[in-house]
Amino acid sequence: MSQQYPSVLLEKAVGEFAKLPGIGRKTAMRLVLHLLRQDLQTVEAFGNAVITLKREVKYCKVCHNISDTDVCQICSNSSRDASTVCVVENIRDVMAVENTQQYKGLYHVLGGVISPMDGVGPSDLQIESLVERVKSGTVKEVILALSSTMEGDTTNFYIFRKLAPYDVKLTMIARGISIGDELEYTDEVTLGRSIVNRTVFTGTM
Amino acid sequence: MSQQYPSVLLEKAVGEFAKLPGIGRKTAMRLVLHLLRQDLQTVEAFGNAVITLKREVKYCKVCHNISDTDVCQICSNSSRDASTVCVVENIRDVMAVENTQQYKGLYHVLGGVISPMDGVGPSDLQIESLVERVKSGTVKEVILALSSTMEGDTTNFYIFRKLAPYDVKLTMIARGISIGDELEYTDEVTLGRSIVNRTVFTGTM
Structure with a gap:
């Protein structure tokens, strides 16, 4: 059943929220009406925060993690172990590993896993740049920390094959x-x- | 445990999303990263939709419902019964009643219910303007359609007292x-x- 919105502007805002994953039209309506009750400054802060992020966000040249600078805080931190690189799928996985406080090496963010069903091939991921990092010679160990799924396993195996010619220890999280x-x-x-x-x-x- | 964000811009955007009702920091992160994967145009459409809504939204002069015009589509629709006014708490309730397709009269949006605990008194609601509408003489019946809660009942009773001097039928939804x-x-x-x-x-x- 299509709902009749009292305002085109309201319908548009609700529509934009409803495009977000896991947000239906009812929740979208609730969120938009919540924002409508705030003052203009608060609403502008909300809307502009995400626009500014998208416009100005940078990705670390080395590990491809989100960063405010060309090289991220982790890669530029000289007290971390640059000989170990942990390969993860995305930014959230970096944060998850960082939160354990058990890892002092660097990261490499692939940006996804190989998934032919979703049209994601090896060339869509940061695999070539991982090979380049290993080629450069400072990396002694590459830790594969991908999800334990079919796609994760496929990606693990692809990286294993790509790194086979190089003198680097390849490990996988337990x-x-x-x-x-x-x-x-x-x-x-x-x-x-x-x-x-x-x-x-x-x-x- | 406080999370370390790799980017100040990211942290700010996540913080803004996490202020929304029912959205925690994990969900906020998921939503922000989803938007970050879209192109700039999509993100701007999202951010600006809610800013534009807040800037340009109008409320109907008659019933206080959200509207793109000074008088809303419902109030300006001459085929609707202007002698019946249904009193509701908010815009969502107007949409809920409209969706039933059982009601052909007009509405009056209070903007809340009397709730001393939340600091909401009668003067914060559109009760005076309801009395004015009744005073003007065209209204024959006022239907109270508030939530069946303590606050709803209090508001019902307050309106009952306010409208007692006027020749208007006061009903309540079953x-x-x-x-x-x-x-x-x-x-x-x-x-x-x-x-x-x-x-x-x-x-x-």
Whole structure:
């Protein structure tokens, strides 16, 4: 059932919000009416924040992470280990790994994973520039930290083949049961792999 | 745990989205990154739609509904019954009633309900202008269609008192069990009221 909007401007604004992923027309209406109750300055701050971001955003020349500068804070931080590069799918994955505070190396943001179904091939991703980074010789280890999906696995294998000619250690983040998981609720594939890839118990978890 | 954003512009845009009701920082991040993947034109259309709405929106002089013109499409529609006015809380309620296609009269948008807890008093609502509309003499019936809450009831009673001196029929939308509801799952208060306010059975539902 098509709704009758009392105003064309309102309908347009609701339509724009409803294009966002996971936002339906009802939620869009609620958000737009919320903004309408704020003063003009607040609404302008909202609208312009995203326009400014899109206009002025830069991507790090080295790792392709979002950055305000040509080379990002992580890549330009000399106290980080430049010999280790963690390959991730997107910016959110960089933030997720950073939040663990367990990693002190650099990153390489692919911008996606190989997915023929979605029309994403290797040339759409930052794989060539990863090969160039490895070629340059400073990188000793490349850690593959992609999603454990068909597309992630395909991408892992593609990178493995691309980096095979070079003298670099290629590792993959561990797959196994999550911390806090109960065995009986873990899926068979994960549990099976976690037995095959068991590690030496050293007395610490 | 505070997240480290790789870009100040990104953090600002995420912050603006996270101010919206029901949007947390994770969802905000997802929405902003989605917009960042669109081209500049799309992002500008999004940002400007809501700014333009806020700048240029008008409210109908008669019923206070959102409108692109001084008097809204509903109030200026001569085929509608100008002697009946349905009092609602907000614009969404106008759209909800319109969607039923059961109502051919006009509306009066209060802009809220009396709620001392939220600092909303009668003077913050369009109650005076409702009294003025009734005073002018064309209105024969005022239908109260507010939420069935404490605040809605308070507002109903306030309007009842305000309109008492005038020769106008004051009605309230029916409260009872919802169509499709099963009796055993209906709350006591609603079921009790629906028995007290029973209507004559005429053979049609």
